[in-house]
Amino acid sequence: MTKEKFIAIISEEQESLRRFLLALCGGDRMEAEDIAQEAMIKAYIAIDRFVERAKFATWLFKIAYNTFLDHQRSGWNRREELDAAAQIPGGSNADAAFAYQDLYKAIGTLPLREKSAILLFYVSGYSVKEIAKITGSSSIAVRKQLSRGRDKLRQILEQ
Amino acid sequence: MKNDAAIEDLFARYQPDLGDKDQYMEQLSKKLEAMEYAKQYRETQTKRYHRMMLAVFVSGVVTGFIGVMLVLFHPLWLFPAGTTIEVPAAFPLLPKVILMLAVCFASLCITGLVYNLLGRNKVLSRD
Numbered sequence: 001m002t003k004e005k006f007i008a009i010i011s012e013e014q015e016s017l018r019r020f021l022l023a024l025c026g027g028d029r030m031e032a033e034d035i036a037q038e039a040m041i042k043a044y045i046a047i048d049r050f051v052e053r054a055k056f057a058t059w060l061f062k063i064a065y066n067t068f069l070d071h072q073r074s075g076w077n078r079r080e081e082l083d084a085a086a087q088i089p090g091g092s093n094a095d096a097a098f099a100y101q102d103l104y105k106a107i108g109t110l111p112l113r114e115k116s117a118i119l120l121f122y123v124s125g126y127s128v129k130e131i132a133k134i135t136g137s138s139s140i141a142v143r144k145q146l147s148r149g150r151d152k153l154r155q156i157l158e159q
Numbered sequence: 160m161k162n163d164a165a166i167e168d169l170f171a172r173y174q175p176d177l178g179d180k181d182q183y184m185e186q187l188s189k190k191l192e193a194m195e196y197a198k199q200y201r202e203t204q205t206k207r208y209h210r211m212m213l214a215v216f217v218s219g220v221v222t223g224f225i226g227v228m229l230v231l232f233h234p235l236w237l238f239p240a241g242t243t244i245e246v247p248a249a250f251p252l253l254p255k256v257i258l259m260l261a262v263c264f265a266s267l268c269i270t271g272l273v274y275n276l277l278g279r280n281k282v283l284s285r286d
Contacts, residue, residue, distance in 0.1 A: 003191060011184050018177050037190065044191050045198065103173055122170035150163055157165045 001047050010040055013057050017064055020124045024068060024116065027104040039064035061124070062134045065116065072112075106156045114149035128157050136139055211274070220271040226262030231253075 014036070020034040043063050044048075050059055107115050116135055120126045128146070130140045177183070 007184065007188055007191070010187065011180075014183065014187075015177055015180070019173070022175055022177075023173065037187065040187060041190060043195055046193060101176060103169055106169070116237060119227065122166065123173060136177060146182050150166060153169070154163060157169065 117145040118149040219272045222266035
């Protein structure tokens with residue numbers, strides 16, 4: 001795949017990916033952007049290993065998800081508690097971030113796997129099978145994660 | 160599966176502002192260009208390293224071969240007839256062992272020399 005083709009495909013997928021990562025990072029725009037850039041660069045470097053038959057977006061999301069996990073493991077993620085979000089300085093981005101605080105707070109209560117499954121399903125619109133590929137779980141496990149995640153979200157929304 | 164209206168509604172409203180798409184893609188494109196350069200540079204270095212290792216290996220084999228041939232066919236060049244070396248009776252193979260060690264040492268020296276010369280060329284070409 002040429003660089004131009006890669007950029008053309010990325011151009012179509014980047015918004016969905018960044019939106020997913022932003023939610024996964026609980027609204028931490030800097031971290032989400034860092035992970036998105038890193039994932040895209042990793043994808044570009046590893047483009048020779050991409051099998052054309054596979055869906056590019058799924059492959060890209062898998063890289064991004066693994067990059068996110070790496071960040072988590074390396075302790076890079078020193079995000080403060082969502083309750084402390086009120087300390088965010090002013091600006092248009094901060095205003096926009098506040099608009100989704102309920103969502104970030106709700107999904108922030110979910111364990112990582114449930115959170116990922118829920119976000120991939122609702123924000124990115126992936127099927128159970130695709131989510132399984134991205135997160136490296138089985139379809140049954142993803143179904144359970146979605147079910148548990150939904151139950152917890154329902155409870156939060158009812159409160 | 161998407162049967163929960165409240166949850167669906169929660170995510171349907173999620174459309175965060177991600178900034179200007181063109182600007183983002185331009186920045187990404189620049190980063191990819193830099194990556195492409197770094198990738199090419201690394202590939203060139205790897206090829207150079209492989210060539211260097213091959214040259215060192217060949218020079219080692221050739222030097223070792225020449226050394227062994229010399230020991231086998233022209234031992235007198237290495238130990239002139241006039242040389243008086245007292246070989247202890249208990250160690251009849253001692254001269255041959257010493258010779259082989261000397262050959263090994265010489266081939267290592269030559270190999271090291273080739274390696275250093277190629278390494279220096281590499282540094283110079285990098286500049």
